[in-house]
Structures are given as C-alpha cells and as structure tokens.
Amino acid sequence: MARKFFVGGNWKCNGTTEEVKKIVSTLNGGDVPSPDVVEVVVSPPFVFLPLVKTTLRPDFHVAAQNCWVKNGGAYTGEVSAEMLVNLDIPWVILGHSERRSLLKESNDFVGGKVATPAQAQEVHSELRDWLQANTSPEIASTTRIIYGGSVSGGNCKELAAKPDVDGFLVGGASLKPEFIDIIKSAEVKKSS
Ligand SMILES: O=C(CO)COP(=O)(O)O
Numbered sequence: 001m002a003r004k005f006f007v008g009g010n011w012k013c014n015g016t017t018e019e020v021k022k023i024v025s026t027l028n029g030g031d032v033p034s035p036d037v038v039e040v041v042v043s044p045p046f047v048f049l050p051l052v053k054t055t056l057r058p059d060f061h062v063a064a065q066n067c068w069v070k071n072g073g074a075y076t077g078e079v080s081a082e083m084l085v086n087l088d089i090p091w092v093i094l095g096h097s098e099r100r101s102l103l104k105e106s107n108d109f110v111g112g113k114v115a116t117p118a119q120a121q122e123v124h125s126e127l128r129d130w131l132q133a134n135t136s137p138e139i140a141s142t143t144r145i146i147y148g149g150s151v152s153g154g155n156c157k158e159l160a161a162k163p164d165v166d167g168f169l170v171g172g173a174s175l176k177p178e179f180i181d182i183i184k185s186a187e188v189k190k191s192s
Helices: 017-029 046-055 081-086 097-101 117-134 137-142 156-160 178-184
Strands: 005-010 038-043 060-064 167-170
Touching (some): 017 046, 017 178, 117 137, 167 178
Parallel strands (some): 005 167
16 A cells, blocks of 8 residues: 555644543554554644653554744743654644634634545545646655544545545544544555
8 A cells, every 4th residue: 555544633622631541541442453554643732742642552653733843942832843752752733724723714624514525535636636746756646645624433434435535634533432433444445
C-alpha cells in the first residue's frame, strides 16, 4: 500500500483528568487493525500530553494541537517544538482551521456538517493534481491527504472507500467509543 491510512483524533479543548483516563482506557481496550494497516495518533490538550503519552497503548501515537514557530524564550503561553520533542512527541497539528475560526472565519464542515464522500474525493483529487503539477509525481503519490469534518462511526467507511481519502482527522467522535470503528474503517482500503 503506497499510502498507509491515517486516523488522527483531535480532542480539541476537552477533558478532565478522569475523562482523559476513561478515553485512554477505551482506546487501550479497542480491537483495531495492525499498525501496518493504519497509523493512529491522538491529540489531547497540552496539559494532558504527559498523562496520555505514558498511559496510551504503544501502537498509538500522541500529537500536540499546535506549537510555537520559534525556539523557547519570552513567549508567554506558547509551547515550542523543542519541548514536544523533549517529551518524545514528534507529532503536531499545525494550522488547524479552528485556530483561524477563533478570528471568526467560517468553518463549515467542523462540528456537525459532513462533506459527501463524492465531495471529499473531488477536493482530495484536485489537491493531488496540484501536488503533481507543482511538486513531483513521487510527492503527489505518497502524500497522505486526510479528511476532517464530522467524521463518525456512521460515515467513515464510505469516506474511507474513496481512493484519494487517505485517512481522517476526527474531532468530536474521537472522544467516543465510535473512534474505534473509525480506526477500523482502514480495512476498507485493503479490499479496494
Ligand atoms: O476539526 C476537526 C478535526 O480536527 C473536525 O472536527 P469534527 O469531527 O468535530 O467535525
């Protein structure tokens, strides 16, 4: 498989210590395809990173939700990439649309409105065409283009079946047991 399916769980600004322990326990008990079929990364709020990192099953990875563009210094409230690497967290979500929406830009598909599988495929295919024209055939064929916006246990299989949907960034549903079903949707790729 040229592009391994990717499932990211963005917990956004949610959770208490007890809730985080519960989510981790659900994930740890979930029966999911092996890491050669799907790469799973969950992204808790900064304050829970060490807890999740030390308690989450080793076949799942942990990401931060943002990081500062510069090294450490007089940047109150920021977290640098160096700090994440120091915690052995080499993943980070950068440029999430909700960070722009804090400044009131629209965010139509997040939190309730899902694109149809055909719409997702159309946009992903155009992005891949752009990569083909502007980078290289190798980059175009190996870059994973993941869909985010109201992915759920109910719609994940149909979305995953589209050839240019290489995975998901899941928000609300990543806090629920249905996240396991979403991870399982990677199996669709094996039969396509
Ligand atoms: O923003 C998203 C993933 O980071 C999508 O969020 P929802 O799945 O809650 O719509």
